[in-house]
Amino acid sequence: MFDIQEIRSQFSILDREVNGKPLVYLDNAATSQKPNSVLEVCHAYYTELNANVHRGIHTLSQLATEEMELSRRKIQRFINAEHDFEVIFTKGTTEGLNLISYILTQKLQKDDEIIISYLEHHSNIVPWQLLCERTGAKLRVIPIDENGILQLDYFDKFLSEKTKVVSVNQVSNALGIVNPIEEIIARTRKNTDAYIVIDGAQSAPHFNIDVQKLDCDFFVFSGHKMYAPMGTGILYGKREILEALPPFHGGGEMIATCSFDKTTYAGLPFKYEAGTPNVGGNIALGAAVDFMNRVGHENIQNHENALLEYAQRHLLEIEGLKVYGEKAKRTGVVSFNLEGVGISSDVGMILDKMGIAVRTGHHCTQPIMEFFNIAGTVRASFAVYNTFEEIDLLVEGVKKAQRMLS
Template identity: 90%
Template structure:
């Protein structure tokens, strides 16, 4: 049974005031708040079993190793990976995409092509531009329409034997648009042997992920957007691909043998986990998976979609308010501006005075803003602990901002 009051009781940070008003936290696409169970798991590591992993025979090292590897297995189940060693711990989505783009350097040559889309976060644009600079490959960009819907006829046009990488997000962080990843994957598989990368930073918190059904080669996401600590994340890669490609960084943990003459590399996942990992964060990431599983993917998705529908309906009653991506299939995000108010941060500052936390600006998606010929938007983004009453407070705040700034 879905009990919003019981869920909110697990997030101590929500029980505070900001500027004399109850906190209304609607910046979840930037980072989510953390339930007490996650904070307790993180704290327990440092207060009870703090030790380096995989390298010690003493009790604390063994306990820390067991806890972190248990977390890896939880994540394997969470995304339905075939093997736990296909789960690579990272600092987050950005590091995951950079890792992939680096290890693919030897796979590309001059005039090969990389396909991304207009909807991408900068972290799924810049690493591919850098790969193009290293190799002479070319970047091709799937355009979108006025609702943020990708024009897949261009994907059909772009795909060829030159296509070596197709990298897209599953959900847009700026607009909340849900991309038809299964259709994109099917088209790509039929037309090329390209590597398929999915940026799941904005999808993993909101609905069930199945990497085997998606048939992607890589899937990346961040822990801090799905109730885990910052500095945590996951790169999933298919076993045969990760075994074939070179390491990302050299150092401890990623070697099998090391001498001045020659170094051989460890097996998966350690080949891609050089150095001391974020053990406490990785353990807490497993606790965040436990939290999501307890609440239930279906319950989360249904509640957040109801919040989005309610927020959109209420906001559109405000004259002169435009929602970007209004007619697209979306989840978790409503991104908007008020007519005649050119600086979204002005609206955000007024909302903050009312205790409402939203994100303003270009959201690390400047091409999207350029498409709409705007500097930025006001973005309200939802999590499982948000309420309809909080939407009402947001709407009243936007009305107040309009009165003050018009």
């Protein structure tokens, strides 16, 4: 049974006030709040287990290692990876994408092509631009229509023997649009042997992920958007690909042998986990997976989709309000502007005075904003602990901002 009040009771921060008003937190696409069960795991690590992992014979090191590797196995099951060593701990989606673009350097040469989409976060644009600068490869971008929907006819035209990488997000952070990645992967497999990279930063918090069913080569996501601490994330990569590619960072943990003459590298996953990891955070990421499993993926998805439908319906009753991507399949996000209000941050500041936290600006997706000829949007984004009553407060807040700013 889905009990929203019981779920909310697990998030202590939701009891606080902001500017004398009860907190209404609708900035979950930027980062989610953390349940007490996750915070307790963080506290327990630093007060009971604090030690480096994989390197110590003493009890604390052994226990910390066991807990972090247990977390890795939880995440393996969470995304249905075939092997736990295909799960690489990172600092987040951005590091994962930079890691992939770097280790693929030797696989590209001049005039090869990398395909991304117009809906990408800057972290799925800039690393590929840097790879193009290193190799002489070229970037091709799948366009969108006026609803923000990818134009796959262009994607078909782009695919060729020159295509070496296809990297797209599963869900747009700016608009919440759910992209047809199954179709993109199928078309890529049919026509090329390109590496397929999926940015799952905005999909992992909202619905079930199965990397084997998807048949992607890489899948990356952040922990802090799915109820885990900041500075945590996951890179999934197929075993045979990760084993064949070079390491990213050099240092401790990722070596098998090291001498001044030659260094050999450790096996997976340690080959890509140089240095001391965020042990407490990585263990807490497993606790966040436990939380989501207890609530249930279907319950999370159904509740958040209901919030989205309710929010969009009532926001669109406001005269002069435009929702971007209104007619596209979406999850977790409603992104909008008010006619006659040129700066989205003005709306955000008024909402903040009412205790309502939203995100404003370009959301690290400047090409999307340029396409719609706007500077930014107001973005409300939802998590499992949000309520319909909070949506009502958002709608009333937007109406107040409209009266004040028009």
